[in-house]
Amino acid sequence: MKTQHALNTFVEETGGWVASQLEACTRCGICAEACHFYEATGNPEFAPVWKVELLRRTYEQRFTAGGKLKLALGIDRRITDDDITHWSKIVYEACTMCNKCAMVCPMGIQLGPIIHGVRTAMSNAGAVPEDLMAAVNKQVQEGSPLGATQAVWEQRIEWIADEWEVELPKDQKGAETLVVFTSIEIMKFPDNIAAIARILHKAGEKWTISSKGREVVNFGFYEGSTERTVLFMKRLFDAAQELGVKRIMVTECGHAYDALRWTAANMMDVPAGLEIVHIAGMLGEYVRSGRIKLKRGAFDDGVITFHDACKIQRRGSHIKEPREVLNILAPNSFKEMSPNKEQSICCGGGGGVIAIKEADPIRYAVFGLKMKQLQDIGATTVTMTCSNCRLQFTDSVQHFGLDVKVRGLSQMVAEALE
């Protein structure tokens, strides 16, 4: 029964966009070399090409003469419940949908988005890992997967404003920018919220937060559920429309930006004229236009490096801005890891992986690659523009007992404001 739901999803989502890319695959296996999960564990089942295996088989069996023939001859077999259970683990626990594989695929196949489609089928089949599903349900019911209920959120916001002595304008009509924080920041990195507030005030931004659209994180997008992805985004769009803002600013969150900026318009009606921006891009813009001024060399100490988040840099476009900022903050100490920018290696915690307890061993194994990158350049501080990456870094640095400081870029910018 549940398998049928998955198959129906596969069939529904197989338009020319997906089919032409499945047809282009030569099964050369090069994508495996790009996958940090395969690299770190050596498990061939983590090869991106294998992650889309069920989709490919369904496509061939349903749409192609060859596939039907293979099925009739018994060379291929129908997809079973066991297959769904088996692949559920592979696509949720060993993939952050970072799309690095698309960078090395000789055909340029967009494996990240296609694997997202496989997750959608898994979600419709009810084959989502328990931990992740629990978090999704929590976001449906409480408005946040991390326990930032309305009451907790109000309390934390008030506390942050008090503790760091910053103004956090709430539900202000007439504001131009609706800033939506992640509950990771609310619950674990409150200093980031204070930092962003300082920067926005300094830049003279007319901004507000909203008690209705208070959670930018979108666990429905991790799950791959179209219905819940849309539900969570709609909360933000509704809040934005009610406040009459011109733009939504996503704070240090990667997949939310991917969902809102690069996916929403293809899934639902986005309010006309509403712009979606990311703090990583805005930092660069504020600096370029002189809206904020930073102390040159404020962090010139040790070796400081920048971690590119898959959804904000490679898939989000904000590759240049953080570097422009870092070249001011630490012109001598800033050093790139290798590979970097659009070729960077993902942290291993994205795509909801960090929310699945069972995935911890592979998540740490993947961080091993990142650790090696850090050690190769002797990094003493690593900074980033994604709270999910930062969560993975903070947790893993502790796990491995690494002597590296993990910081959000906004935080550093706020400290260097002139």
Next chain:
Amino acid sequence: MNWKDTLEFARGPFFQVALIVFVGGMAYRLMRVLLLGWSRDRVPSKGSKLGGVVIAYLKGIIIWPFVPWVKNTFSKKPVMYLAGGLFHLGLFVIIFFGTPHMLVWKSLLGLGWSTLPTPIVDWLAAVTLVALATLLINRLVDPVLKLITGPAEVLNWLFVFLPMLTGYTMTHHLLNPYEMIFSLHVLAVDILLIWIPFSRISHFIFYFFSKTIHGAQFGKRAVTP
């Protein structure tokens, strides 16, 4: 039926049939994908999709396969990258710039072009054969490739390898009589042509879909594809 008749059959009616299957099969596959429906991308672009597509092709065709340091992943599997790149280059040169093949094209299309000196083509043919052998060994030992290799993948290899092998044998007169090896070469090509629409060798068409999508997706985001 002697070898002479076989050759006439392989170059004549059988080749015609193979061509029809090849062209018809590929047209069918192309139409099937095109007719599946394409949803419009409503996401506002930041960069130029067209620009991304152009860069994607430049990188894909000119830089990527032959300039080792462009991709970090190259360092992990140099043999596979080199073998893959050289095999495609060799195949392309032989099919389009080998004199006998150009003459086949001329008879089909009615126009010819200048070709490369035989020693160069011959040397590339040898390289291609070695590359193909390397790729097969790699496919049989690599854990990921073992997982994704079925009978179809082995047949793909075999049906590309046979025309190469018979062609090389023929030009070097390693087997006699000439009609026999020539027949085998043309038969192998016929079989390859018939096989292509049923296989993933058809990627030479779908490459242009996925590569365009790749370029457009990255161009849209103003990120280097």
